[in-house]
Amino acid sequence: MSIQQENISKLVERRAKARLGGGEKRIEAQHQKGKYTARERIAMLLDEGSFEEYDMFVQHRCTNFGMDKQHFDGDGVVTGCGTIGGRLVYVFAQDFTVTGGSLSKTMSEKICKVMDMAVRNGAPCIGLNDSGGARIQEGIDALAGYAEIFERNILASGVIPQISGIFGPCAGGAVYSPALTDFTLMVKNTSYMFLTGPAVVKSVIGEEVTQEELGGASVHATKSGVAHFAADSEEEGIATIKALLSFLPQNNTEEAPRVPTNDPYNRVDDALNSIIPDNPNKPYDMYAVIGSIVDDGAFLEVHKGFAKNIIVGFAHMNGRSVGIVANQPSMLAGALDINASRKGARFVRFCDAFNIPIVTLVDVPGFLCGTHQEYGAIISNGAKLLYAYGEATVPKVTVTLRKSYGGAHIVMSCKQLRGDINYAWPSANIAVMGADGAVNVLYAKDMKAAETPDEAKAIFEAKKKEYEDLFSNPYQAAQKGYIDDVIEPRNTRFRVIRALEQLSAKKLDLPAKKHDNLPL
Numbered sequence: 001m002s003i004q005q006e007n008i009s010k011l012v013e014r015r016a017k018a019r020l021g022g023g024e025k026r027i028e029a030q031h032q033k034g035k036y037t038a039r040e041r042i043a044m045l046l047d048e049g050s051f052e053e054y055d056m057f058v059q060h061r062c063t064n065f066g067m068d069k070q071h072f073d074g075d076g077v078v079t080g081c082g083t084i085g086g087r088l089v090y091v092f093a094q095d096f097t098v099t100g101g102s103l104s105k106t107m108s109e110k111i112c113k114v115m116d117m118a119v120r121n122g123a124p125c126i127g128l129n130d131s132g133g134a135r136i137q138e139g140i141d142a143l144a145g146y147a148e149i150f151e152r153n154i155l156a157s158g159v160i161p162q163i164s165g166i167f168g169p170c171a172g173g174a175v176y177s178p179a180l181t182d183f184t185l186m187v188k189n190t191s192y193m194f195l196t197g198p199a200v201v202k203s204v205i206g207e208e209v210t211q212e213e214l215g216g217a218s219v220h221a222t223k224s225g226v227a228h229f230a231a232d233s234e235e236e237g238i239a240t241i242k243a244l245l246s247f248l249p250q251n252n253t254e255e256a257p258r259v260p261t262n263d264p265y266n267r268v269d270d271a272l273n274s275i276i277p278d279n280p281n282k283p284y285d286m287y288a289v290i291g292s293i294v295d296d297g298a299f300l301e302v303h304k305g306f307a308k309n310i311i312v313g314f315a316h317m318n319g320r321s322v323g324i325v326a327n328q329p330s331m332l333a334g335a336l337d338i339n340a341s342r343k344g345a346r347f348v349r350f351c352d353a354f355n356i357p358i359v360t361l362v363d364v365p366g367f368l369c370g371t372h373q374e375y376g377a378i379i380s381n382g383a384k385l386l387y388a389y390g391e392a393t394v395p396k397v398t399v400t401l402r403k404s405y406g407g408a409h410i411v412m413s414c415k416q417l418r419g420d421i422n423y424a425w426p427s428a429n430i431a432v433m434g435a436d437g438a439v440n441v442l443y444a445k446d447m448k449a450a451e452t453p454d455e456a457k458a459i460f461e462a463k464k465k466e467y468e469d470l471f472s473n474p475y476q477a478a479q480k481g482y483i484d485d486v487i488e489p490r491n492t493r494f495r496v497i498r499a500l501e502q503l504s505a506k507k508l509d510l511p512a513k514k515h516d517n518l519p520l
């Protein structure tokens with residue numbers, strides 16, 4: 001064998017060894033837990049043959065606790081770039097088979113390298129997390145490594161889409177990298193995220209709780225809202241990340257790709273003309289409206305299990321990517337509460353940062369009231385959604401279907417928050433509050449002074465009718481130009497698409513500032 005041939009076979013051998021990470025036994029153990037390895041995940045994620053790996057031979061530099069005798073090429077993370085649907089992405093996947101995927105200083109350097117490349121080259125960065133946290137043997141160096149990643153997450157925020165997949169443990173301060181990214185996806189039963197694990201929780205506050213109860217996918221996708229997606233399996237998780245990317249631009253200077261569609265832009269849906277019940281207190285399903293107006297009824301919902309009184313997610317309309325925000329009358333009557341406001345605000349801000357037009361479907365009776373909401377700062381949290389809409393400069397098309405009352409009317413992308421095109425259905429009801437509440441405030445004294453309950457009831461009914469005649473329609477708002485047009489529900493798809501086409505070259509700036517001071 002020539003020297004060159006020998007060199008080449010050494011390379012091939014070393015690559016093969018590096019690809020085995022922590023070795024076959026640990027790979028087997030990973031599979032036994034129902035989990036894939038970092039390389040298997042990357043293979044599922046990227047277009048076949050597109051993966052370009054970096055730093056395969058990087059090794060840690062730690063000598064404490066016998067680490068000088070333990071070296072693995074690649075050091076517990078697989079990094080590089082590739083394509084998804086032909087579009088460039090950068091990726092890092094922690095390899096649990098190497099010291100439990102724990103983060104060393106060198107691992108952080110590998111991760112930072114691909115994050116920097118992603119920003120420089122204007123492509124999304126996807127992190128697949130599966131790690132025991134800071135590599136204990138490295139002490140402060142591991143913490144410094146985390147901080148370097150966090151700083152990059154912050155600087156890349158609003159510049160490139162950042163997506164975190166949680167495919168195993170993610171504990172301690174490590175949770176803050178996913179929390180700083182745009183979307184976090186967890187896999188049910190095999191992933192968890194918490195600041196402090198069950199053992200520490202028990203010793204500090206005496207609370208007994210399992211890993212799943214404390215920080216499993218079901219908790220974060222429903223109660224805390226930390227996870228935007230909860231997948232049943234790793235395959236589903238990877239497919240969701242790919243689907244999500246198909247709606248997003250590569251970076252904040254680009255538009256999301258337009259996709260061909262066979263769904264006619266002027267398709268009408270007669271069913272929408274009768275979807276609103278005659279009884280204003282009766283709910284209907286907002287998903288039916290969304291499904292009717294978007295291309296092929298396809299909707300990728302974000303935060304599906306969290307704050308279900310507001311629906312947010314991505315769809316295409318005439319091939320154009322849009323963010324949909326819609327009140328859900330069949331959950332808490334569609335009222336805005338703390339979680340709905342946070343959920344909506346985060347989504348609106350994402351769309352605005354990445355040039356995705358926002359279509360808002362309004363049926364909101366107001367903000368949820370009571371001590372629970374007030375003590376939890378519904379004021380500041382509601383202000384987040386208000387702020388997000390008011391600040392957004394992307395095209396904003398709003399359709400009011402039914403109720404739009406009070407502060408919630410303003411918050412849900414009203415005209416004066418620089419809503420571009422605001423439509424209303426004939427069933428719209430845009431007012432300071434609902435008729436019952438209004439009459440009870442305005443005519444309380446008259447009803448109290450009535451001599452009989454029947455007389456009080458008659459006053460109530462008469463005044464309610466007067467109020468409804470005046471306000472329970474969209475025409476007061478339309479007469480003043482606060483609504484641009486009252487449209488037939490069946491034409492909603494066509495009208496929204498035409499508005500979006502019209503707004504496709506919209507330009508609107510914010511005043512110069514260092515940064516805003518969003519109410520946090």
Ligand code: HXC
Nearest residue numbers: 099100102131132133134135136137146169171172173174
């Ligand atoms: C070094 C680690 C490690 C860590 C796991 N390993 N976590 N090595 N540093 N943090 C190693 C194990 O020694 C083992 O090595 C291998 O990874 C697999 O771990 P197991 O324990 O055998 O796996 P499993 O039973 O599945 O348990 C996984 C685990 C557990 C729950 C994650 O390993 C664990 O509790 N690890 C410690 C978690 C932790 O406290 N991390 C620090 C958090 S604080 P061998 O050689 O046997 O295969 C933190 C601060 C971040 O992260 C701050 C950022 C700002």
